[in-house]
Amino acid sequence: MLASVDWHVVWVRVAHPDHAFFIALTRTVYIAVIAQIMGVILGLLAALMRMSKLRILRVLSGIYVWIFRGTPLLVQIFFVYLASNQLLGFTLIPNSLNGGFFKLDGAIFAGILALGVNEGAYMREIVRAGIDSIDKGQMEAATSLGMRYGLAMRRIVLPQAARVIIPPLGNEFNNMLKNTSLLFTIGVYEMFADAEIGYSNSFQPTEYFLGVAFWYLVLTTVWTFIQAGIERKLAASERGEELSFRERWQAAWNPARGGIFMRSPSR
Amino acid sequence: MQAEDVHKRFGRLEVLKGVSLTVTKGETVCIIGPSGSGKTTFIRCVNHLEKIDSGRIQVNGHLIGYRENNGKLVEDNERNIARQRTEIGMVFQRFNLFPHKTALENVVEAPIKVLGRPKDQAIPHGKALLERVGLGDKLDTYPGKLSGGQQQRVAIARSLAMGPALMLFDEPTSALDPEVTGEVLSVMEELAAAGITMIVVTHEMGFARKAANRVVMMDDGLIIEEGTPQHFFDEPAHERTKQFLSKIL
Numbered sequence: 001m002l003a004s005v006d007w008h009v010v011w012v013r014v015a016h017p018d019h020a021f022f023i024a025l026t027r028t029v030y031i032a033v034i035a036q037i038m039g040v041i042l043g044l045l046a047a048l049m050r051m052s053k054l055r056i057l058r059v060l061s062g063i064y065v066w067i068f069r070g071t072p073l074l075v076q077i078f079f080v081y082l083a084s085n086q087l088l089g090f091t092l093i094p095n096s097l098n099g100g101f102f103k104l105d106g107a108i109f110a111g112i113l114a115l116g117v118n119e120g121a122y123m124r125e126i127v128r129a130g131i132d133s134i135d136k137g138q139m140e141a142a143t144s145l146g147m148r149y150g151l152a153m154r155r156i157v158l159p160q161a162a163r164v165i166i167p168p169l170g171n172e173f174n175n176m177l178k179n180t181s182l183l184f185t186i187g188v189y190e191m192f193a194d195a196e197i198g199y200s201n202s203f204q205p206t207e208y209f210l211g212v213a214f215w216y217l218v219l220t221t222v223w224t225f226i227q228a229g230i231e232r233k234l235a236a237s238e239r240g241e242e243l244s245f246r247e248r249w250q251a252a253w254n255p256a257r258g259g260i261f262m263r264s265p266s267r
Numbered sequence: 268m269q270a271e272d273v274h275k276r277f278g279r280l281e282v283l284k285g286v287s288l289t290v291t292k293g294e295t296v297c298i299i300g301p302s303g304s305g306k307t308t309f310i311r312c313v314n315h316l317e318k319i320d321s322g323r324i325q326v327n328g329h330l331i332g333y334r335e336n337n338g339k340l341v342e343d344n345e346r347n348i349a350r351q352r353t354e355i356g357m358v359f360q361r362f363n364l365f366p367h368k369t370a371l372e373n374v375v376e377a378p379i380k381v382l383g384r385p386k387d388q389a390i391p392h393g394k395a396l397l398e399r400v401g402l403g404d405k406l407d408t409y410p411g412k413l414s415g416g417q418q419q420r421v422a423i424a425r426s427l428a429m430g431p432a433l434m435l436f437d438e439p440t441s442a443l444d445p446e447v448t449g450e451v452l453s454v455m456e457e458l459a460a461a462g463i464t465m466i467v468v469t470h471e472m473g474f475a476r477k478a479a480n481r482v483v484m485m486d487d488g489l490i491i492e493e494g495t496p497q498h499f500f501d502e503p504a505h506e507r508t509k510q511f512l513s514k515i516l
Contacts, residue, residue: 135363137363138363138365140359140363141363141365142365143316143349143352144314144316144352144355144356144357145376145377145425146350146352146381146382146429147380147381148346149345151380155376156365159367160365160366160367
């Protein structure tokens with residue numbers, strides 16, 4: 001019954017969360033960001049491998065996608081955290097990682113790794129679609145000027161493919177923000193873990209899960225605005241406003257030059 | 268440029284059935300012929316955008332795309348092919364300018380990144396080339412804002428920036444509106460007059476008549492007739508050439 005919900009607790013979870021919650025929120029965000037960056041890099045590598053002349057690289061890329069898209073993310077997370085050391089015969093996942101100025105819990109490290117590797121399999125398809133969308137004549141023009149394949153990819157094809165890749169990449173990151181909640185199952189203290197622990201102490205499921213749902217919504221909504229801003233800037237240049245790719249990126253991120261929430265300059 | 272008995276097939280279709288052609292330094296040669304005759308495929312073979320099945324192509328005395336190994340031809344490695352291509356300029360039917368770079372950036376990209384020219388040399392040279400093709404006022408314009416004729420002239424400047432020994436033109440005006448073909452052709456005539464070695468696949472007979480030293484007629488994967496423009500337009504020998512010319516003139 002609605003009446004039995006303690007709305008004061010919901011309000012506190014939404015408006016005045018405690019310090020532990022903010023640590024959990026920060027953790028959710030940085031796990032998502034690092035795992036997404038890893039996913040993009042792995043996806044790019046796998047996409048390039050898939051287009052390689054060497055059959056072995058194409059096969060490896062195919063196996064990678066086959067396995068990581070074909071098994072549940074939750075299974076992969078458990079596998080990386082609990083089974084990978086035993087399987088590999090060396091310590092891939094340490095109890096804790098100490099890099100001098102930062103310390104990372106082994107579970108967080110495993111979680112980032114699992115989310116990132118899983119994401120790479122999905123990003124491969126997105127990167128490939130982006131590269132495929134670039135006219136073959138671009139690569140021909142570049143190589144006929146004497147550019148080698150790698151240089152032509154880096155300077156000519158990928159910068160153009162990036163425009164095609166960015167919208168679906170944004171959607172992937174939205175998913176990533178939410179998928180971090182799965183890491184609760186291997187003991188990472190992120191946003192969902194915070195709510196779950198609060199619930200088990202208080203037996204107030206509605207209050208705690210409503211509260212955390214609100215905060216996930218905040219994260220994904222903020223991201224939606226950022227994404228829309230970036231896409232609008234990219235679209236503006238497609239309409240022929242004369243900004244270089246670098247200038248557009250700078251404008252997209254730099255508030256002093258328009259920022260993402262400003263309209264693109266009319267001329 | 269020297270091509271000997273070049274054969275090329277796409278699957279079961281034989282597109283080049285033994286093409287031999289020699290172009291000497293400073294010469295302008297136009298290749299004409301009906302579509303499907305293999306002219307475009309042939310010049311794409313000259314800078315190894317297409318592999319050949321047999322025969323040999325040499326530019327400046329270097330074998331293109333292949334290297335000789337115990338009398339057999341094996342495909343060369345990517346590094347050597349790329350180096351050979353720096354000596355061969357290519358202008359495409361559909362321009363293929365880099366849309367994310369300005370006209371000047373298009374021109375200086377390869378000299379800086381491939382030849383390793385310092386920027387303070389490459390940029391003035393690039394500007395001079397764009398001026399030469401009449402686009403000195405469009406240096407910072409993106410291809411999307413240029414007309415087809417202007418884009419093709421940028422593409423010509425981009426190829427010239429590498430200082431090629433040979434320029435290949437693959438139907439450079441057939442994607443253009445009739446009213447702008449003239450501006451591209453006059454640039455090409457100027458290049459021909461300046462003594463740049465050129466092979467031009469074209470349907471522009473006016474250009475062939477004015478600028479070419481030699482005209483080559485291809486049909487069905489073979490060169491069927493070869494001669495001066497004079498010879499071609501006044502007294503073509505081959506029946507197929509007469510038919511073709513009567514259709515397009």
